[in-house]
Amino acid sequence: MPRLSPSDVVKARKISKLLPLVLSHTRSLDLASRELGWIQLELPKDRWLEACRQRSRGRPLQYILGSQPFGELDVKCREGVLIPRWETEEWVLKLCNAIGGVDKRFRAMDICCGTGCIALTLKRQLGCEVVGVDISEEALELSRENSLRNGVEVQFMRCDVLSADAGDRFDLIVSNPPYISMDDYTSSEVAKSVKLYEPQLALVGGGEFYHALADIVQRTKAKGFVFELGYEWQYETTRQCLPAAQWECSLYYDSNGKPRCVVGWMKHSSLAQLSTLC
Numbered sequence: 420m421p422r423l424s425p426s427d428v429v430k431a432r433k434i435s436k437l438l439p440l441v442l443s444h445t446r447s448l449d450l451a452s453r454e455l456g457w458i459q460l461e462l463p464k465d466r467w468l469e470a471c472r473q474r475s476r477g478r479p480l481q482y483i484l485g486s487q488p489f490g491e492l493d494v495k496c497r498e499g500v501l502i503p504r505w506e507t508e509e510w511v512l513k514l515c516n517a518i519g520g521v522d523k524r525f526r527a528m529d530i531c532c533g534t535g536c537i538a539l540t541l542k543r544q545l546g547c548e549v550v551g552v553d554i555s556e557e558a559l560e561l562s563r564e565n566s567l568r569n570g571v572e573v574q575f576m577r578c579d580v581l582s583a584d585a586g587d588r589f590d591l592i593v594s595n596p597p598y599i600s601m602d603d604y605t606s607s608e609v610a611k612s613v614k615l616y617e618p619q620l621a622l623v624g625g626g627e628f629y630h631a632l633a634d635i636v637q638r639t640k641a642k643g644f645v646f647e648l649g650y651e652w653q654y655e656t657t658r659q660c661l662p663a664a665q666w667e668c669s670l671y672y673d674s675n676g677k678p679r680c681v682v683g684w685m686k687h688s689s690l691a692q693l694s695t696l697c
């Protein structure tokens with residue numbers, strides 16, 4: 420974490436008595452100012468001080484404000500369910516643009532759906548049938564609340580991806596699975612506030628998830644998939660699980676140039692345009 424400049428603390432006090440509280444966590448005057456602005460915009464005045472105190476202790480802003488924008492959605496957030504990230508929002512919106520105009524009989528499944536942000540965006544943008552699944556009852560409850568909150572109808576149900584019997588047919592499988600190694604999770608690679616407030620269940624995972632996801636792709640006879648990842652070896656793991664004669668796979672890089680997703684499409688299928696993401 421960057422060292423806090425004494426001059427920034429002085430500047431913060433001159434701007435607002437509340438700003439140093441936020442600054443103590445963000446360590447950036449610009450970011451602290453933006454966050455204080457969001458707090459003052461979203462919350463009543465009598466809650467500003469407590470909100471800033473919570474932020475000084477590292478509680479994520481999305482849990483303090485209670486929501487996070489995601490594309491056209493206003494996604495409700497609360498502890499126990501992973502907060503949607505801009506990196507996920509970015510690839511989901513690009514995916515929708517790449518396959519826009521799909522047949523209304525098109526079916527998509529979002530595995531490890533969390534807040535429901537991916538499933539609900541696919542439904543809002545594409546108008547197709549979407550099913551969201553998660554092992555966490557907390558996540559499913561919040562997904563259903565977000566469905567009602569945004570007026571987007573998606574079916575959410577409980578499913579353990581590692582023992583799933585996905586018998587139905589789907590055209591597209593998407594997932595933001597747990598992908599952080601336990602070694603990285605217990606080290607300084609993951610922010611302390613993430614470990615304190617966000618569910619480990621949604622964060623820590625390994626190759627077993629990508630093996631399971633690739634198996635679901637084949638059992639549902641899907642024509643394409645997009646899986647968020649944390650390491651390039653997870654791309655290789657997924658690719659090696661699929662028959663090379665039928666499938667093409669590639670890496671999608673986010674706008675920061677970081678490998679973000681493994682993207683796959685069945686050769687000569689209606690989802691071959693997924694190649695435009697990579």
